[in-house]
Amino acid sequence: MPRSQEYCVPDKLYGGVLVKAASILDVLADDDVATITEISRTTGISQSTVSKITATLESIGFVQRDEEKKTITLGTGFLRYARAATGTRRLVLIAEPHLVMLNRAIDETIHLGVVAGDKIVYADKIDPQHKYIYMTSQIGAERALYCTAMGKAVLATYSPQDLDRYIARTELRRFTANTITDPDELRRAVEQARINGYGVDDEEQESEGYCVGTALMRDGRLYGAISASFPKYRLTEEYQEKILRELFVAKARIEAEL
Numbered sequence: 539m540p541r542s543q544e545y546c547v548p549d550k551l552y553g554g555v556l557v558k559a560a561s562i563l564d565v566l567a568d569d570d571v572a573t574i575t576e577i578s579r580t581t582g583i584s585q586s587t588v589s590k591i592t593a594t595l596e597s598i599g600f601v602q603r604d605e606e607k608k609t610i611t612l613g614t615g616f617l618r619y620a621r622a623a624t625g626t627r628r629l630v631l632i633a634e635p636h637l638v639m640l641n642r643a644i645d646e647t648i649h650l651g652v653v654a655g656d657k658i659v660y661a662d663k664i665d666p667q668h669k670y671i672y673m674t675s676q677i678g679a680e681r682a683l684y685c686t687a688m689g690k691a692v693l694a695t696y697s698p699q700d701l702d703r704y705i706a707r708t709e710l711r712r713f714t715a716n717t718i719t720d721p722d723e724l725r726r727a728v729e730q731a732r733i734n735g736y737g738v739d740d741e742e743q744e745s746e747g748y749c750v751g752t753a754l755m756r757d758g759r760l761y762g763a764i765s766a767s768f769p770k771y772r773l774t775e776e777y778q779e780k781i782l783r784e785l786f787v788a789k790a791r792i793e794a795e796l
Contacts, residue, residue: 558583559591566601566612567679573609612676626652626661629761632795633754637664637764640788644766644781649675651688651751652762656708657681658689661762675767681743684710684724685717687751688763690737693728695753695760701728716741736782739767746770750782752789756796764788 561581565572569580574592578585592610595601599615633650641648641664650662657680683689683704693701710719718724731737739749751765766781 555591558587559595562588562591562595563600563612566610567676570676570679571609571611577610612678626762629754629796630662633762633764633792634662636788636791637662639791640664640764640766640784641666643784643787646766646768646781647675649688649751649765649767650762651681651765653683653692653760654680656683656704658683658686658692658763682708682711684708685713685739685742686765687737687739687749687767688753688765689751690728690731690739691751691753691763691765692737692760694732694737695755696728701725713743714741714745716745718742736785741770748773750778750785752785754789754792754796756793761793761796764792 558581561583562577565577565580569576572580574585574588577583577592578588581588583591592601592603596603596613599613602611602613603609604611629652630650637648637650645666645668647666648664649660651658652661653659659680660675660677663675663677681689683693693704696704705721705724710721710724711717712719718727727737736750736752739747739751741747743749746769747767748770749765749767751763753763754761764785766785768781
């Protein structure tokens, strides 16, 4: 069955192509990279139509094509709209210098995320400078709260009642063999994130990926979250301790300016 977000388009609106474009962008937001065949299969839109729409989206910077690999990814053209819509401009300006310092300290992929509904949206990203294997996420992409490090850190700030309501309305969809799909297991993971001050994504969103994330708070208000992501094979106890130490330094510096 095609997987895409459901959009309601009144008969009097000229929205057919826009709805199809939105469905294509949804696939790229979920999967990061896809071929025209994969997008067509997921959305139920014909390959020829997908090809035409993605060519148009590419012309305005909303998607990028890799002609050699025949794949499509999200572009950066929509970021100014995304940041404006989520009210993240000030947060990005405050956080970015500290995220750069964090990146230089550990040389891993750094994310800044903001909450949009029941999702965490990447508002900023800094790639490693000297490592060839790193996370391929895109600014503006959204991820579920329950299976990401930043998401668990955010859920750890919720009251028990709000957490119960989130779990009740959320399909705990499996992305990998490690994805938490049991509500009670998720509650335990969120409680552990609350105790530790950080959440963990242990190959739950992507196989072979590992991430630690912590929420950004000031005066009881949640502003977003930051994280460090890297391939699981680089993980050791000492390395995680170093990353967490630097992550909390960045957290404190950002929160001091909020």
